[in-house]
Amino acid sequence: AQQFDFSDHSHRRYNPLTDSWILVSPHRAKRPWLGQQEAPSKPNAPAYDSKCYLCPGNDRATGVQNPNYESTYIFPNDYAAVKIDQPPLPHDDSGKDTLKNRLFKVQSVRGNCFVICFSPKHNLTIPLMKQSDLVQVVNAWQRLYNDLAREAREDHKPFKYVQIFENKGTAMGCSNLHPHGQAWCLEAIPSEVSQELKSFGKYKHEHNADLFADYVKLESEEKSRLVLENDSFMVVVPYWAVWPFETMIISKKKIASISHFDQTQKEDLASIMKQLTTKYDNLFETSFPYSMGIHQAPLNATGEELNNSWFHMHFYPPLLRSATVRKFLVGFELLGEPQRDLTPEQAAERLRKLDGNVHYSEKL
Amino acid sequence: AQQFDFSDHSHRRYNPLTDSWILVSPHRAKRPWLGQQEAPSKPNAPAYDSKCYLCPGNDRATGVQNPNYESTYIFPNDYAAVKIDQPPLPHDDSGKDTLKNRLFKVQSVRGNCFVICFSPKHNLTIPLMKQSDLVQVVNAWQRLYNDLAREAREDHKPFKYVQIFENKGTAMGCSNLHPHGQAWCLEAIPSEVSQELKSFGKYKHEHNADLFADYVKLESEEKSRLVLENDSFMVVVPYWAVWPFETMIISKKKIASISHFDQTQKEDLASIMKQLTTKYDNLFETSFPYSMGIHQAPLNATGEELNNSWFHMHFYPPLLRSATVRKFLVGFELLGEPQRDLTPEQAAERLRKLDGNVHYSEKL
Ligand SMILES: O=P(O)(O)O[C@H]1O[C@H](CO)[C@@H](O)[C@H](O)[C@H]1O
Ligand SMILES: O=P(O)(O)O[C@H]1O[C@H](CO)[C@@H](O)[C@H](O)[C@H]1O
Numbered sequence: 001a002q003q004f005d006f007s008d009h010s011h012r013r014y015n016p017l018t019d020s021w022i023l024v025s026p027h028r029a030k031r032p033w034l035g036q037q038e039a040p041s042k043p044n045a046p047a048y049d050s051k052c053y054l055c056p057g058n059d060r061a062t063g064v065q066n067p068n069y070e071s072t073y074i075f076p077n078d079y080a081a082v083k084i085d086q087p088p089l090p091h092d093d094s095g096k097d098t099l100k101n102r103l104f105k106v107q108s109v110r111g112n113c114f115v116i117c118f119s120p121k122h123n124l125t126i127p128l129m130k131q132s133d134l135v136q137v138v139n140a141w142q143r144l145y146n147d148l149a150r151e152a153r154e155d156h157k158p159f160k161y162v163q164i165f166e167n168k169g170t171a172m173g174c175s176n177l178h179p180h181g182q183a184w185c186l187e188a189i190p191s192e193v194s195q196e197l198k199s200f201g202k203y204k205h206e207h208n209a210d211l212f213a214d215y216v217k218l219e220s221e222e223k224s225r226l227v228l229e230n231d232s233f234m235v236v237v238p239y240w241a242v243w244p245f246e247t248m249i250i251s252k253k254k255i256a257s258i259s260h261f262d263q264t265q266k267e268d269l270a271s272i273m274k275q276l277t278t279k280y281d282n283l284f285e286t287s288f289p290y291s292m293g294i295h296q297a298p299l300n301a302t303g304e305e306l307n308n309s310w311f312h313m314h315f316y317p318p319l320l321r322s323a324t325v326r327k328f329l330v331g332f333e334l335l336g337e338p339q340r341d342l343t344p345e346q347a348a349e350r351l352r353k354l355d356g357n358v359h360y361s362e363k364l
Numbered sequence: 365a366q367q368f369d370f371s372d373h374s375h376r377r378y379n380p381l382t383d384s385w386i387l388v389s390p391h392r393a394k395r396p397w398l399g400q401q402e403a404p405s406k407p408n409a410p411a412y413d414s415k416c417y418l419c420p421g422n423d424r425a426t427g428v429q430n431p432n433y434e435s436t437y438i439f440p441n442d443y444a445a446v447k448i449d450q451p452p453l454p455h456d457d458s459g460k461d462t463l464k465n466r467l468f469k470v471q472s473v474r475g476n477c478f479v480i481c482f483s484p485k486h487n488l489t490i491p492l493m494k495q496s497d498l499v500q501v502v503n504a505w506q507r508l509y510n511d512l513a514r515e516a517r518e519d520h521k522p523f524k525y526v527q528i529f530e531n532k533g534t535a536m537g538c539s540n541l542h543p544h545g546q547a548w549c550l551e552a553i554p555s556e557v558s559q560e561l562k563s564f565g566k567y568k569h570e571h572n573a574d575l576f577a578d579y580v581k582l583e584s585e586e587k588s589r590l591v592l593e594n595d596s597f598m599v600v601v602p603y604w605a606v607w608p609f610e611t612m613i614i615s616k617k618k619i620a621s622i623s624h625f626d627q628t629q630k631e632d633l634a635s636i637m638k639q640l641t642t643k644y645d646n647l648f649e650t651s652f653p654y655s656m657g658i659h660q661a662p663l664n665a666t667g668e669e670l671n672n673s674w675f676h677m678h679f680y681p682p683l684l685r686s687a688t689v690r691k692f693l694v695g696f697e698l699l700g701e702p703q704r705d706l707t708p709e710q711a712a713e714r715l716r717k718l719d720g721n722v723h724y725s726e727k728l
Pocket of ligand 1: 031035327328329330331332333339531536537538539540
């Protein structure tokens with residue numbers, strides 16, 4: 001009798017971080033595509049663009065002038081999604097069981113948002129930066145995390161969680177191509193993060209072990225989803241990946257947040273980020289779009305929050321078949337559940353085989 | 365002192381269907397946009413395209429020839445995400461507490477997928493179809509639902525839930541522009557649907573009332589999110605909408621599934637879909653992209669499933685500012701939580717004011 005073949009037969013995999021399922025349909029990548037073509041990345045962008053809001057010395061959209069910064073540079077977002085001050089939200093605290101109290105739950109959210117220009121150069125994406133310059137990005141993230149925690153503690157600023165992330169490429173909604181990340185700091189822990197904290201807590205309660213300690217062990221044994229590793233971190237395509245070439249960078253040992261990183265860990269993170277993004281660019285010989293970000297402990301975390309936090313990064317890249325054909329997470333995915341067209345093991349094998357040291361543009 | 369203003373101050377709203385939060389940042393739509401431009405819809409597509417896999421009489425990618433169909437036409441998807449037959453998945457049912465059993469949860473999924481050509485005409489999107497032809501689409505959905513339920517009952521086919529949906533426009537990953545929807549039928553209830561069933565059950569348990577009965581009542585009283593209504597259905601921008609102009613079509617009375625629709629309900633659904641999509645097209649004078657789909661009772665539902673099911677449709681349209689600038693749910697949204705740039709009430713007001721009867725192309 002025929003055997004179940006994970007690279008041919010449809011199955012669902014469970015994501016223990018978000019407590020949800022993903023449909024895996026390995027045979028579906030063969031279907032014809034007459035849909036949207038992404039714009040391929042423009043090669044040879046200039047190192048300085050006089051029209052860019054983020055380049056050193058230029059005026060931003062609000063008229064503020066950027067300094068002539070020479071390394072990683074952080075400034076407050078001119079169009080912040082949250083603000084430090086706003087009037088309190090009036091609450092119906094009568095406790096009455098009205099339809100409104102049942103169905104329209106709402107919270108005020110204050111906070112602050114920042115833009116992090118990785119370097120002064122308009123054309124240096126992460127894979128093209130020198131490792132020593134990438135260490136400056138990690139330093140900037142650490143400094144920001146520590147500063148926000150201190151402001152919350154000492155100045156009572158409404159900061160509880162800082163979500164550090166990067167949207168790279170127009171396909172991932174990046175609104176300015178100067179390489180930059182963002183940090184949105186809120187007085188609430190965002191849903192994804194609080195769901196992860198909950199899952200880690202539940203796992204610890206059930207198994208008296210850290211979910212990521214077990215997961216790191218299992219992936220080092222199985223090796224089929226492993227892409228890269230160094231002393232401090234590993235890169236895997238998660239068993240439950242949604243995006244075609246989704247990966248996680250996971251700290252091999254428990255570190256609650258970037259605040260605790262020593263010099264080796266900073267260099268190891270810079271190095272593995274450079275290697276991973278070089279592989280991504282080499283996959284379809286294009287500047288590979290993605291959204292990525294850090295999940296770690298809330299600011300001034302409680303004991304329980306600290307217990308349930310483990311530094312890791314998620315990379316969500318949309319490209320599926322080529323530099324111009326992406327995966328759309330649309331109809332079935334939005335109404336039913338996320339669906340993918342190749343297995344995580346197939347994706348990991350392709351990424352593993354690619355050069356992580358030399359960028360394709362250097363070979364042209 | 366300044367008052368909290370929902371159309372200016374940031375807040376989070378709770379979605380009781382999916383048990384999750386959305387960040388609302390009403391002031392953010394003003395930021396500059398140098399990002400991706402969507403291709404505007406091509407006007408004057410021909411009624412027949414000899415290269416289209418879906419037009420009547422043409423060959424599909426697999427070589428099968430389409431019949432000369434004259435009304436809504438359903439056929440099995442040549443690149444189905446799930447299949448009726450596949451070998452069983454071997455399970456480690458030793459019950460041992462291994463890391464693999466803890467972390468790699470997996471299920472086999474069988475089923476079948478269908479394509480539903482709305483009409484033979486290559487250029488007739490829903491807003492451009494005659495209402496009587498749209499009733500044929502509703503009929504086809506009903507017939508498919510009933511057939512699949514019967515095949516599950518009588519022929520033991522692995523069918524438990526049929527997710528009916530449409531991806532419209534290249535921005536929503538549509539791979540063929542001939543107006544069509546899809547139906548993916550699985551032996552498992554997809555995550556989104558099972559989460560809704562759970563939420564409806566919880567609400568009933570806590571309040572001894574149907575969530576949608578209460579919600580329909582509240583939205584008819586408040587009116588600020590109401591877009592359209594007729595005897596059988598209402599269209600609202602949900603209080604917890606994520607996409608800029610997201611809407612739901614909700615049955616005003618409890619109907620568990622399309623299987624129970626009478627002639628009036630079919631005509632009312634056809635009519636309100638035509639009006640809603642006409643408004644969408646009129647908003648930015650473009651063929652408005654969206655993903656939409658039906659949530660309803662599982663096939664051959666248990667008593668409890670029937671109790672917790674209420675026919676409704678979700679429309680997820682991506683456009684934000686114009687025919688060419690969409691909302692990207694990316695970095696913060698993927699890592700943190702969904703975020704929107706205008707309030708649901710602002711979106712509803714704009715949709716309400718638009719003409720739902722005359723399509724902009726008829727006025728050109
Ligand atoms: O089935 P299609 O139209 O080829 O494909 C489209 O819809 C599917 C179901 O939502 C998605 O999985 C695909 O990513 C999308 O491109
Ligand atoms: O802040 P930006 O780069 O202007 O905007 C981008 O990132 C934000 C945070 O993920 C998203 O809300 C926007 O939709 C996206 O276009």
